[in-house]
Amino acid sequence: MPVPVNNSIITSLIRNAGLEITAEQIAKIKSYINLLLESNKQVNLTAIVEEEEIWRKHVLDSLLLFCALEIPAGARIIDVGTGAGIPGFILKIYRPDMQLTLLEAQQKKVKFLEKVVARLGLNGVDCLWGRAEEVGQNRNYREKYNLAVARAVAPLITLAEYCLPLVQVGGFMVAYKGPAGEQELAAAEKAINLLGGGETKIWRHQLPEGEEMRILVIIKKEKTTPPAYPRRVGVPAKRPLK
Template sequence: MLDKNNIINNLIKKAGVDITVDQAAAIKAYIDLLLETNKQINLTAIVEEGEIWRKHILDSLLIFCALAVPPGARVIDVGTGAGIPGFILKICRPDLHLTLLDAQQKKVKFLEKVVTRLGLNGVECLWGRAEEVGQNKNYREKYHLAVARAVAPLNTLAEYCLPLVQIGGFMAAYKGPTGEQELKEAAGAINLMGGTATKIWQRQLPGGEERRILVIVKKERVTPPAYPRRPGLPAKRPLK
């Protein structure tokens, strides 16, 4: 696939990431299925393949430039939607143990279809609310890394994600230009959830002017048992 599209190949190199021909083919198969299913259910507003590569795929892979994800890490993608960034991380790092979490059953069914079609191992497609999953002993504080992209403001996202992260693990929030301001507003929520040692990593997305920010939060203390609160409250009454 990369031999047919030098533009995509150049973008990948400029982003500072590296993928094999087989991984590129798997991502292409995912994109084809995404666009096919998008005709029936709304999975992505971006329908031009080159822009999917640039704005979804490359954006997803930037985490490997910003954070050393250890071999065999357990990763949960909170509010994954169509499986971005989770599927892209898994395709490029097959050693990862991935949970894809979404509250919409129709999207979870799509995720399951992708897993079957691509023959992916070590992927759990989970239908549920982050607030409920975060109180479930099978998932609470079990993950080395929780990622979220285009889900919620950072103060709400901290309550969704950090209860799922083990001590010593990380939350990584994919953000645009508002990321730095969101971090200032979310400092109290991050601290309450047990997170500290926050850093901002940023880069301009190749092929355009978009500035991408990753807010990376380290989990250093146990999240108080009262959090996350019941479904709906983190969004309606964000922590200060």
């Protein structure tokens, strides 16, 4: 049985990025990790099963958002293609004031998300089963969020069509990327502008005890997204905007 990661290691890991974490937050994230690993035996939720690596590659990676961008109190956030709830659950546990929507297309994963919400007693979390293309055209969700985040979902040129229609003017889209993030941004610039995006920024951080470079692509929403976008289900992935 793996040795649990002690709190001093976790605190050191988080502080390496310039953040602070409380014992209560650590305990809640550990509870989430236990649920993740337990459910991973039945549903494919994560390829990373060592707890210390989960803290480094999933938890710390998720929290980098708070180094890169100031998130207002009570912000409405949607995690697009959330999968197992990463980064959404980590962001919510760290900042419980935020209102979170977890959008996932696979119903079995949505059931896991609902189980986490119930077990951890999280308030202000909506687990939404659906496709980003359809949700982005739904007036209950379209341009309703201060921030849309996505991690390991699709190339940025496709991801922008999933996320930007959900963000209100003045809000942001943040894509968690690896080293290829800069090239993806260069290829997506015209599409981002078409979808209402404006100023873009690249934020970088190297994860400790490894060579992995993490990049956050930050896009400000400056104009309303044209009504034609997002296009119907499957089209953004098959025929990315040029």
